[in-house]
Amino acid sequence: MREYQAVVREKTEVSKVICNGCGREIPFAQADYFHGEKTWGYFSGQDGRQDSFDLCEECYQEMVAGFCVKVGKN
Ligand SMILES: [Zn+2]
Numbered sequence: 001m002r003e004y005q006a007v008v009r010e011k012t013e014v015s016k017v018i019c020n021g022c023g024r025e026i027p028f029a030q031a032d033y034f035h036g037e038k039t040w041g042y043f044s045g046q047d048g049r050q051d052s053f054d055l056c057e058e059c060y061q062e063m064v065a066g067f068c069v070k071v072g073k074n
Pocket of ligand 1: 019020021022023024055056057058059060
């Protein structure tokens with residue numbers, strides 16, 4: 001989850017990043033994190049819904065640890 005602040009009229013920049021997994025603030029100036037975005041197609045079950053989320057490194061590791069196939073280069 002990202003919070004934005006207005007920098008100049010009609011322009012914003014990220015001011016705070018909260019991990020959607022654990023709810024803690026991610027100090028993005030000091031730590032790396034995962035950001036995912038997906039716009040679902042009209043013929044999917046989500047029908048045009050836009051999703052986005054951020055995960056701290058620990059929550060990202062927990063998520064990928066549950067995958068049947070290991071994360072790798074695609
Ligand atoms: Zn987290």
